Amino acid sequence: MDAFNGRIPAGIWGLSAVLLAAAVMLPFMLSPFQIRLAQQILLFGGMAVAWQMLGGFTNYWSFGHTAFFGLGAFAAGLLAQQLDPSLSVAVKLAIGTVFAIGLALVAALAIAIPVLNLRGIYFAIAMLAFAEILAEITKTFDAFHGTSGFPLPALLVPGLTKVQLFYFLFLLLFLTNIAVFVWLRRSRIGMGLTCIGQDEDTAAMLGIPTERYKLVAFVLSAVLTAIGGVLYGYSLGFISTGSVFRIDISLNLILYTMLGGIGTVAGPIIGAALMIVLTQVVLGNLLDLHMMLTGAVLIAMVILAPKGLMGLARKAWDRRRGAAEGRP
Template identity: 35%
Template sequence: MKAWQRALVVVALLVLAGVPWYGSDVLLQFGINALLLAVLAQGWNIIGGYTGYASFGNSVFYGLGGYGVGIAMLQWHQPFWGGMAFGVAMALVFAFLLGLPVLRLRGHYFAIATLALAQVMAAIVSNVPLAGQNIGLVLPPLNNDRLFYGLSLALLVIATVVVYWLTRSRFGFGLIAIRENEEGAAVMGVNTTLYKVLAFALSGVFSALAGGIHAYWITFLDPESAFDISLNVRMIIMTVFGGAGTVFGPIVGALSLSAISEVLSSEVTSIAGLFFGLVIVAAVVLMPRGLADLARRVRQAGWRYFAENVRANWL
């Protein structure tokens, strides 16, 4: 990382860290939601961006993290941190038990298999009395948005450091090799099954932690919202928009799209979804590798970069 890039990261971190002190309550609540989405995008980036497996199952980890906190705090009278640990434990068990068979699938077969996981888990939780069944769980309120903002920002920093480590570690190189050519990676001695399961589990840990923080923040859980597949779609869109397989792309994508969505929802509520969809379509056509690639390629090719992408993806 170059000196100016490090300086830019430090400035951005200072700006984000100062939001609780200079921002309004509305900005603070928006920040919590945006930061948690960035964590989810960064977590998906590990399995989708670096390993090349488009998972639709990360919303399951998110729901397990939320229910881990809810069950531990309400049913077992444990502190919040105990609930977070329980949620992570459930996510890890899920990742290893189901990751082994599911990660043997590839391409759209893997995507379809993981797409069904969220619906299956929601149906299971709906019939578990300990989890409140269809009624859900109501957690004790804690009106401390500064605390939740700090937790969300700290979790995003940790997730980003882990992703940065992946770009410089043997494990990360193995994941990239699997993404580029899985058969070739296996020939070169990479234990592809182990690497994929570990990436799936690591991705799940961050999703579960984000789900636990969000559950305690909003103080309510139900199967439909906890295992919402549309949340997984948002993770993918934000990661791809910012730049999948990069360190800061998912963060830029999550924060920028969250801001666009918020502005459209407040200014043009009746057609906000349409405008948001047009933004995504335009981004995919004009910059298919995300904002991270855009900054580099525009310096090299100028406006021809957009023309080339339009010819390749549209014409």
């Protein structure tokens, strides 16, 4: 196979190892504010990678991934209140994660049957609505404490500060998401999904079980996003509907992916890093402005560089190589 099963070059492995080593050392060198920024890059960059498992290959762009994020946070948080108080917080977190995975799996399967048959913009809108419905449910029924919010147990590990601890948990999820994405992209399912993205009817005609593959990608994406919600909820220590069912989370995942370069591993991560630094550091004091900037960046990227920064870099690289070989 040309593009799918080639060996991962040694250079990529080397670079990944260096970056990983740096990522492990960072929280011991940065200030708490800087670690918090890095946390967000890991969490939301990692979730953008998870979003891509469906949206990166196919034209099924979920505009409602916060549904699974909030679902995970609420499932783990509400469960923690029901569990025996004498259990350690780490055990509660572990049980909550398993519960959230199960719930996200069921929810994704249930919603997939109607929505995955909707193409393009209709799928996007259906997912947007799904997220809104879940958010409304948590606000309307008192059992979910969505309006007033509720606390989650505080996870402590000796030797690590709270920001350092969650930094490492987010890093773990981040690495998991990348591993799953890379595996998916190189598998038969990834090949099939790529074809679905280009022309779904033709893909079906070639014998690709399109329905099944879309389902696998959607469920993987949903489950990993839900785990993100669990960890985020625990890192906040107190959640309400407004803090985890957020349309800006859904939109940011798409923005990071578009900005960095859809379909690549590095793209969403670079996109997340740029936008998070830009909105929280550069524009940190102008809170109202960052949503406007987010919108402007998205529009500019869609028009000027639909393949994102990675696409621009690749184009520049190709041109340089072309020039070196004496081609026009």
